[in-house]
Amino acid sequence: xxxxxxxxxxxxxxxxxxxxxxxxxxxTVDGRLQPSPHxxxxxxxxxxxxxxxxxxxxxxxxxxxTGDGWIEWIDDCEDRPCRIEAPQVVRDATRVIAGxxxxxxxxxxxxxxxxxxxxxxxxxxxxxxxxxxxxxAAGDGHDGLWVLLGRATNADALVxxxxxxxxxxPLALPATAAGSLGLAYLGNAHRxxxxxxxxxxxxxxxxxxxxxxxxxxxxxxxxxxxxxHIAGDGRDRVAVIGSVAANGAKVAAGTWALFDAFGALLxxxxxxxxxxxxxxxxxxxxxxxxxxxxxxxxxxxxxFEPVSFSGGQTPSGRYLTPVxxxxxxxxxxxxxxxxxxxxxxxxxxxTVTILHTADPRAVAQVGAxxxxxxxxxxxxxxxxxxxxxxxxxxxxxxxxxxxxxxxxTENPTKPQHYGFPLFGVGAPWIWxxxxxxxxxxxxxxxxxxxxxxxxxxxxxxYVPAIFRGDATRQQQTIVDPGGTRPVGDPTGFFRxxxxxxxxxxxxxxxxxxxxxxxxxxxxxQGVWLDFVAQWMNLPWxxxxxxxxxxxxxxxxxxxLGARGTRAGLVxxxxxxxxxxxxxxxDANADMRLARLVGPRVQGATLPAILTGLPAxxxxxxxxxxxxxxxxxxxxxxxxxxxxxGVLRIDIDATPxxxxxxxxxxxxLIKAMIPAGLxxxxxxxxxxxxxxASAAGTDEMSVHLTGPGPGQLGRDAVLGSLILAGRHATRxxxxxxxxxxxxH
Numbered sequence: 001x002x003x004x005x006x007x008x009x010x011x012x013x014x015x016x017x018x019x020x021x022x023x024x025x026x027x028t029v030d031g032r033l034q035p036s037p038h039x040x041x042x043x044x045x046x047x048x049x050x051x052x053x054x055x056x057x058x059x060x061x062x063x064x065x066t067g068d069g070w071i072e073w074i075d076d077c078e079d080r081p082c083r084i085e086a087p088q089v090v091r092d093a094t095r096v097i098a099g100x101x102x103x104x105x106x107x108x109x110x111x112x113x114x115x116x117x118x119x120x121x122x123x124x125x126x127x128x129x130x131x132x133x134x135x136x137a138a139g140d141g142h143d144g145l146w147v148l149l150g151r152a153t154n155a156d157a158l159v160x161x162x163x164x165x166x167x168x169x170p171l172a173l174p175a176t177a178a179g180s181l182g183l184a185y186l187g188n189a190h191r192x193x194x195x196x197x198x199x200x201x202x203x204x205x206x207x208x209x210x211x212x213x214x215x216x217x218x219x220x221x222x223x224x225x226x227x228x229h230i231a232g233d234g235r236d237r238v239a240v241i242g243s244v245a246a247n248g249a250k251v252a253a254g255t256w257a258l259f260d261a262f263g264a265l266l267x268x269x270x271x272x273x274x275x276x277x278x279x280x281x282x283x284x285x286x287x288x289x290x291x292x293x294x295x296x297x298x299x300x301x302x303x304f305e306p307v308s309f310s311g312g313q314t315p316s317g318r319y320l321t322p323v324x325x326x327x328x329x330x331x332x333x334x335x336x337x338x339x340x341x342x343x344x345x346x347x348x349x350x351t352v353t354i355l356h357t358a359d360p361r362a363v364a365q366v367g368a369x370x371x372x373x374x375x376x377x378x379x380x381x382x383x384x385x386x387x388x389x390x391x392x393x394x395x396x397x398x399x400x401x402x403x404x405x406x407x408x409t410e411n412p413t414k415p416q417h418y419g420f421p422l423f424g425v426g427a428p429w430i431w432x433x434x435x436x437x438x439x440x441x442x443x444x445x446x447x448x449x450x451x452x453x454x455x456x457x458x459x460x461x462y463v464p465a466i467f468r469g470d471a472t473r474q475q476q477t478i479v480d481p482g483g484t485r486p487v488g489d490p491t492g493f494f495r496x497x498x499x500x501x502x503x504x505x506x507x508x509x510x511x512x513x514x515x516x517x518x519x520x521x522x523x524x525q526g527v528w529l530d531f532v533a534q535w536m537n538l539p540w541x542x543x544x545x546x547x548x549x550x551x552x553x554x555x556x557x558x559x560l561g562a563r564g565t566r567a568g569l570v571x572x573x574x575x576x577x578x579x580x581x582x583x584x585x586d587a588n589a590d591m592r593l594a595r596l597v598g599p600r601v602q603g604a605t606l607p608a609i610l611t612g613l614p615a616x617x618x619x620x621x622x623x624x625x626x627x628x629x630x631x632x633x634x635x636x637x638x639x640x641x642x643x644x645g646v647l648r649i650d651i652d653a654t655p656x657x658x659x660x661x662x663x664x665x666x667x668l669i670k671a672m673i674p675a676g677l678x679x680x681x682x683x684x685x686x687x688x689x690x691x692a693s694a695a696g697t698d699e700m701s702v703h704l705t706g707p708g709p710g711q712l713g714r715d716a717v718l719g720s721l722i723l724a725g726r727h728a729t730r731x732x733x734x735x736x737x738x739x740x741x742x743h
Contacts, residue, residue, distance in 0.1 A: 010452040024377035026317035033447040035317035037306035044303035052296035099143035136182040171210035184232030189261035195230040214374035216263035233288035236261040241283040254283040315438040326454040334456035335422035341449040347439030354393040356427035362389035521553040539671035551575040581652040
């Protein structure tokens, strides 16, 4: 018999899970899915009267080469640019690439690439090329380079240069990429993107064999656009700069366009728009870092940032899930519903289309289409939707009300739950296609989580058979491409009504079915751990850290079974202090009274208790105080009784462990030992391990820092001298003797 425990779930909530599908103009940001943003006007401008020739990022610092031959940058603590005079090789450079260690400079002679230390700007041995001229280079993300070589007699080639200057064998470019002028490297996608100016094309190549994956006609993406320079972010974005012409005349001398790793156009900005027709200047260089785009012009630097609102445009994107499969069995099959957690600010919407098939051949065809890297994500999704054998149900739109509506939500940017039924789909394979639609001047919509539940386990099992269409009444069902409907519910209204109830009742059933986890020692959280421990009468205190609480509850069987014994006490102390060295000494069991031995009298073995007179003992001529002495009387307790019933516990603990447990440890121990026993707890410091002692040497060490200053009788350790801690002291003018190793 099937129960709600048989429900299974496909879940998408992390970037790696979303990326299993096809993202068309969509980005994953902190595990959430949102449309790729638009770029608004210039958000920052740095003017330079001499113009800017080259741009690069040194770490997070924007650096540039000015037209008069100076290298400038702005530190976070400076208001004005810092500057140093550029070496001649940098003045003549056509590209500068900054890595973690090296600053690579493409020389003007096109035969060498110079190297400089990125921190000190000290020169290193250049990398020379004898089999071609360097047309362009791009960083590989590991302090190395990808270099585009133009060769007169052979086909142009790609060459990988390692961080240490080693050069790999050249990879010949396909004929389609002949005449390339620039390149960018996308590390996440393992692709090299070439700019072919003659054909106004971007060519995407794999970085293993330089084989062609696909091309993008720039004129198709941006009519009239002619690209002159290319740059990438090193991950999955590439940008080109150039100009846009109409009727043979330039209408935007400075234009940049942003593409993804598959050739889809994400955004474009023309200089006439952000800075006005009177400053329609050409773009000279471009760099990408994170989501910002920085361009160099003859008048300085312009920085473009993505905007949370669309600025009058409507950003949108599509997402197609990977294939989802509900394996049919004799009693379980089909789909139940999908739950969506989404943020839909006022005016935005998400559209859901359910694609399904029962044909395994169609599933294979969809897999081949989605894996075809030569197609843009948009083209792949269009091909799947148009594929014969894949049916599409009507789209479901979930918008939020407009901002001026009287019923507008109080907080439209808070994630909301949306559910849509899938029980009408009888096919075992489905795909869900989401389209996110932005709105002018609104924040971007986001998908935070998607859960697809299967098989179709429903409250419908408990309604009369005429509404159920079960196996005994199959003749009373209507068959359509989406599944079967009983004749008692020809419009499907009753099943939809049950779906509304199930949206809440099944969640409650799942919560009820997992209530046992709340009292399970391994899974209980917070106050439930306290409840379980007090219910089982374990030694406990609410201020204990959760990890300690869990160890105590997990070892409940040992603690309760061995309560009152040494084994139970040791188990408790091990749960409280798993890394500490603990010694338990029971004077009754482990030691005997020491006594004098003779020829026929056998003494006690060590360790033993060495007795003496008690503090209130009286002996004439030896220990007697006038007015306070009392001679022993019959019936007085045995003077050795004070040594019995004492339990001593030695604990080697850190100061933090001692501070946390010292107030509550006696109470916890008394809950595990027989009544009447007296406990004596001795906290001993953990000897610090110096590098010398860890290496097995006998060198004397002086620790200048530590949990000091030390206190005798508490944390002073033999062989270790703590000179200073929080209350530091200064060494005398004489210093310390030679031979001490400082740590």
